[in-house]
Amino acid sequence: MAQAKRSVRTRRGASARKRPPPPQFTAKTADKHVLYQLSVQDAAVEVDFIVKAYQRVHRRAPRTLREDFCGTSLICCHWVKSDPARSATGVDIDPKVLAWGRKHNVAPLGDAAERITLLQADVRAKSARKFDAICAFNFSYWIFTTRDAMRDYFQRVRAGLAPGGIFCLDSYGGWESVEPMYERRSIKRKFTYVWDQDSFDPITHRVVNYIHFEFKDGTKLEKAFRYDWRFWSLPELRELLEEAGFSRVDVYWDRSESEDEEDYRPTTRASNHPGWLAYLVAVR
Numbered sequence: 001m002a003q004a005k006r007s008v009r010t011r012r013g014a015s016a017r018k019r020p021p022p023p024q025f026t027a028k029t030a031d032k033h034v035l036y037q038l039s040v041q042d043a044a045v046e047v048d049f050i051v052k053a054y055q056r057v058h059r060r061a062p063r064t065l066r067e068d069f070c071g072t073s074l075i076c077c078h079w080v081k082s083d084p085a086r087s088a089t090g091v092d093i094d095p096k097v098l099a100w101g102r103k104h105n106v107a108p109l110g111d112a113a114e115r116i117t118l119l120q121a122d123v124r125a126k127s128a129r130k131f132d133a134i135c136a137f138n139f140s141y142w143i144f145t146t147r148d149a150m151r152d153y154f155q156r157v158r159a160g161l162a163p164g165g166i167f168c169l170d171s172y173g174g175w176e177s178v179e180p181m182y183e184r185r186s187i188k189r190k191f192t193y194v195w196d197q198d199s200f201d202p203i204t205h206r207v208v209n210y211i212h213f214e215f216k217d218g219t220k221l222e223k224a225f226r227y228d229w230r231f232w233s234l235p236e237l238r239e240l241l242e243e244a245g246f247s248r249v250d251v252y253w254d255r256s257e258s259e260d261e262e263d264y265r266p267t268t269r270a271s272n273h274p275g276w277l278a279y280l281v282a283v284r
């Protein structure tokens, strides 16, 4: 009996050596939301940023978060996991991505899932609750393409904040961010993420960008995500946040000397850079 078992194991091992297991990610098998999360989201870093920005204004830690354009609600999940006193509300207009997030991110949290509410709604819908912090990350709010539409969204965010609440959003720029280009990044040596800056209109500032994924077996997931945005500048966004009634708006600029680390701090002047990311933090 023991001998038979051993020989079975040996045969399995031999055949595994001859034929390596198929790659984990291929265009046929990969889930685009998993690829997206691995490529462009670091929810632990975002949560840490929000908490620290809030604590610059208040002595206490924030408890309630609204994640606008939440997609798979990854930030909501990290928020409630990071502290049992925290609760989060994710808002997204697309029921399919919310369902994906519920199944793959929220349900595995167990009891902590009860502290998450997911709303299928427009981010401009009236908010029944007030939050310590609201975030809109990965430039999703750039879908608003006029000053009036952007100010209107900012006013609605402000109305959804508790007194002294903060609104955290991100922005990108630099001359490389308006040129047609492909930026390739290997993700955990398992697949390649491709950021495709397809077009930029210098008159309207309309930009169209795509995310593609390429796999080790040579297959590709082209145009997995498409973004049709207005490219906004930091001064425009600051002015609109102020016009929307926020009492203070800080730009957090990456002050790290190292390419591999980030150190975002409130900054009033910066030297020019070919491609940068920055945060804005607006206090109600």
Ligand SMILES: C[S@@+](CC[C@H](N)C(=O)[O-])C[C@H]1O[C@@H](n2cnc3c(N)ncnc32)[C@H](O)[C@@H]1O
Residues within 6 Å of the ligand: 040, 041, 068, 069, 070, 071, 072, 091, 092, 093, 094, 097, 121, 122, 123, 124, 137, 138, 140, 143
């Ligand atoms: C780029 S994804 C952002 C995912 C995630 N928040 C992140 O940081 O990477 C943009 C999301 O915004 C949602 N969306 C677009 N317009 C919206 C609107 N007016 N109200 C709410 N959600 C919207 C889309 O359904 C999509 O899931």
